[in-house]
Amino acid sequence: MSKGLVGRWKSMLGLSKERAGQDLSFELLFRSFREVIESNNRALEIITDMGEKLGGDYLFDIIYIKSAYSKLSDAVKRSMESFDALTRKKHLELHGVFDRIDQQIRQMVYSLHPARDEMVVFYEDITWDMARKVGGKNASLAELKNHLALRVPDAFVITTHAFDELITHNSLDTLIQSLENDAAVSESALTELRNLIMHAEIPPDLDAAIDSGIEKIKARCGERCFLAVRSSAEEEDGEFSFAGQFETVLNVPLEGKAVKDASKKVIASLFSPHSVAYQRQHGYHVGKLKMAVGCMVMVDAVSSGVMYSTAPNGDRDMLLINATWGLGKTVVEGQTDGDLYKVKKSTVPEIIEMKQGRKESMIVNLKEGGTDAVRTPEGMRGEPCLKRETALELSRLGVTLEKHSKRPQDIEWAVDKDERIYLLQSRPLRIQQDKEGEPGLSVPAKDSKHALMNNKGIAVQKGVGIGRVFILRQLDELENVPKGSVLVSKYDSSNFVRIMPYLSAIITDVGTPTSHMASLCREFRVPTIVNAADATQVLSHGQEVTVTVGDEENTTVYEGIVKELAGFVDAHSMQMEDIYEFRKKRYILRYISPLNLIDPFIDNFTTEGCKTLHDVLRFIHEKSVMELVDRARYGNALIKKHAAVKLDLPIPAGIIVIDIGGGLNLDARIDHASFEQLSSAPLRAIIKGMLYPGIWHADAVSLRVNDFLSSMMRMPDITSDVSDYVGYNVAVVSKEYVNLSLKFGYHFTMIDSYCSETARNNHIYFRFVGGATDITKRSRRIQLIADILKEYGFNLNTKGDLLIARLANVRKDDMEDMLDQMGRLIAYTRQLDAVLHDDSAVVRYAKNFLEGNYEF
Template structure:
């Protein structure tokens, strides 16, 4: 600061012209920084209020750019007048010191252990990830059978990123992610996955992984392995267990590798890591407001079970008929991937939620038993069914909330738990009438005389039923137009706001969350990954809707009532309210951080530049700093040159027919090339658009300049020479400092003094016309009448003005270039026609009449000026 002050004072004394140019250059850079700051604040606000869904890396990038730009903005203002803004830097430094810890995420741990046996993960949840931690508890705390295995920890993931210097490169790509640009998301994710797949394992991680695989497969005990994702946050939906967090499950978002031979575990681990950056996984994480490092990838390695059957069991079936609570078991032959992937129709078994569960209902698919033609067999026998039901209730008690349990059964009939996670469930009745309970907690049966179907049909009376059937996978009601998805059609081509009708449910449909209103699938399972995620988001989904693609037409307006399993023609207004009762907006880590960060970024407390509080001391946000710097930057330009004209030594005389001494100093592009080298220039040499507009007003045909009378600053002449001085002196003349789109003019004639400062460029947000007028010569009362005339005309032209005694300040800002140029021409006419106006004014009534006449002539059609 001392260096800046010394340099500034030196230039002020010995090179005022250079100082003037430096101030102008600083001002232009200040305007660029101002624009950039406002754009960055807007981008942050769009994310905060949900208008744009972006990764946390984007937030970090925006905040870094904003803090740098605000610092640059402040530096340019200080450079314009170093001694005036000594307290700006401390205020900014204080704001940034408060902001920085709020925007900083903890540094991840990348040290050992890199591998943990399954028996040791219970106390290391952040190291093991959600899936492995739950399975470890099933083994240790409950004692149920699980396959042998180990987990490659999250610190191994961070060590891998650090070893390959991937974190900053991934963050740069993630900062460019926008969920409303699916094609770009695909390309960015492909690049990120390639980075991971091309990475080298840190030696310590590779050694730990090799030793763990060797121990698991010793003696040929596990010739094939399952390599499964276990990211932090995966299967960890605390909200499903009654918590108030932003519960996420990541169901089906990451890859699992089955049947992996021991020699390929290393590459399988890399492929699972890379699946963290698949488009659907990135989109899912971004929607839940998690930063990339908040969902690090651990990988669970299990010995494969030769499955005779497999499936899922819900301790509380999420799609129970009516309001009856029950256990739901879904089973398929062989591996369960066909079930959770949505491609296989399972056997279904429903049991009571009691200490000794009772089978209530079973729906077995007809499957021909191998070697016995013409016969069918169920996937599970009754003892196995009851065992699964018992396990489900035990796990619900242990984990404290309903569970979604994956299981398998080997050829010997032994059963294993391979996953248990909190259940993402939605009420079958959604937000419709809820049961009222009496003092004993019993629902009033009379309140539910109607079934859900009867209730819906009553509201939809008069609307044709286009389709009835299928199964509700996720409840809710949605209105939209049909889009029939071809089997080979890319998901990115699906229009927003539609009802998607497709062949089967795929986990990839997650990428359409937030874009489609409902999904209707001809095949699939209520136990699929996509159905689970759809319930989290409150997206209505029908499955098993055979024939829907034939019965519904593209573009047809429909109402989907997933709870009643009916699709109506048109928009059912009676169900519109239910359609809007989506899952409540949940808090998220990003949302909570933004709630702390944004009060230091976007609120604007400095609204009145005339207030005594308009100082750096009262800047409570970065937006306040931006506002202060812009306003003061313009004010500094308004006082660009002192009244004595210091810095104009190299100005050129403007030779015109107007009896006025006028000097012009070109900063950059303000005069044409032909004016170079001339001591005097004419109006035809001017290139500055603001100057030409003002000059057009000063020389308007209606402005009459008295011949033979030199118009200069007579008040200054009286003061400096007692009436005997050189009339051509620059100290008495008018002047303009200009560039191609900037003008600073001090216009002096008689006892009047006016300053015009204007920027007229393509950037509407930067444009302004500032005007100051002080008129003398007449008595004070007449001077005030003239000031009232000017103020009223400018107000009609859109200026905001303030008056103090006989001094008027007015400003017109943030308008397009053409409008600003028109106002400059209007100012020129006002200056030319009001020179002697005060002499003829008699009162306020006359002022009002003159304003009307003037505005009628010049203001009603400023395009004609």
């Protein structure tokens, strides 16, 4: 466990010596919190609106983008101001993070091109506006590496600016320009030009830049690695593939001269006779096109090849993999006798057919550099060169890439000895359009008589999704969701983002169209329905369904695969993606809507982890809740300054209520209040649960002797921090908020909840630390609480006898039901550990509780 994590646990347990000062009044604290929440909401609404307006359904212009973004950045700034007040500037570094993202976005919105004339750029530094500089192939691979986090080997690019420098430095520009006007350039003139390039002098600054690129690769990957030096012609929007037109030099040693010679060879290939002919055929002005060069670390490939994410005959269900031993050159160049896999990709990929090739020869890397074709060793020829699992993993990658780019892809890949798949290239695959299945912009209406669900819920993202239903009961099952599934869940959660690119559709019982998750669904264009009431009941796990979310926000789920609709999967907006201007303008969303900060318990939940404005908002929200939680816990010292009212209840819960605005409905200034006078929605719901008939067991369950001793032993470390208002439990409330700290015996429970009409603001944060009895029983009790909360859809973390659970973005009535259950749970588990004599009791009592049987 990292030190940071230990520190965090300690501070949550109140064990940290450092304690923030207590000078901030509750009124100010709470006002700042409200302001944070309100600004965050405004910002998220704008993000949602931008996602919709830039989604392909609207004609928009830069004026809209400018005005929306200026509102958005104002809202985020305001949120940061309130956040600073709330946390007393604890996270000032967030401003720097915001400024960086803001600057990136403004550059795009206002077309401020920084003076970018680098001659060598590493993939991780390639941004949206550099496609011309690094060439189409490099730009798209860098995008997959940087934004989809796919495994692309380390690489740097010698840019088109370097190309220009090389040409002018050697006075080749006039010669090249003359090609433009000369319709019939002789082969000998081209040969001459290529020779001049091969012998060109590299300008000193370019020379130094390449050397430093090589050094950087050495530092990262070691002296012993080699480079593939590959062409990447400048192109505006990838309209033409240039497949096989240019030179590639494989397995180049990490040594200046070798890399530079290889680069020159690649550049010279721009002027080969067949490449010049190709350029003419496709309407390029020969002599205008520029060449960037990619220098990518060679994969020590056991096998490699090509994958078509959609079979070229247009069969959308099928994917093809062509694989061979060693390097993929033979397959790429079509000299193929490799293995051919036909994979059905619609739901869980399934290998339909495998035609084994003879694979008589293979290309291997030579130790000193370069490659050689050798005879494939006897034993390997008859063997398939991909393991079944690897072939399936590769297929899933193909589906992801197709989904991401919204069109079929032609993918080059390699697998190393550890079965790691590397992506070497991905470009649009041109396939014939099936006339009948020609995708339109709207989803056709279909007879909905045989639908499993019809017009239930709220449409979040339209489209068609086909797949098997996966009913998600608990968040930790996300790992098990097969790609291509239709995810059906009771609650929505931004945790879904982990698997979102692989889902065919999402349906939730509760949820709102403006949640974090909903905006992510739009970003990933996953057809999504929220608030569908009983989808988890109506649909069954494993069932194959077709989900349609149509133009008029009509939503339908059909049983099985509806053939007429299959052609519309992913079709929506597909053609808009073909418009360069559209893609370019939409690109700013990359810096706005994706969410990288998901789980507050993992290490990237820091200011440095914030890559987008959505992340900044998420960070602010989470840390603001934590701030309230911490302050409310230390709030006892402030009680005397506030109206502290004792809550009169028929159970001996001993709760003191501190009202900071609208939480109590009292006529006069009195020192006690009844349940009826509680106007704090969340506290009222919790107390209602605690008062549920039969839940509060009056008789203390007898403690066994060693339980008693153990309690004695543990007492100091549990109680030292909790309360100087001994015997009382404290609730800080407003009309829509509660922070309730309870100490019953040796259990310490804390609930922090915001419960308002706006689902997005709502949260329940539940923390339980508990003592008495021995560690086994304590952990059994934690297990029991965890089992119950998981069933309710909470996001959980447990550590020893500390449990933290969160639930967010739930509608008010569902919140109240949930808080009622929490109240019952608090009362139920008050003395439960004393009866948890064995592990099976955990299951039994959890089941009892969920069924409403509260007897011991």
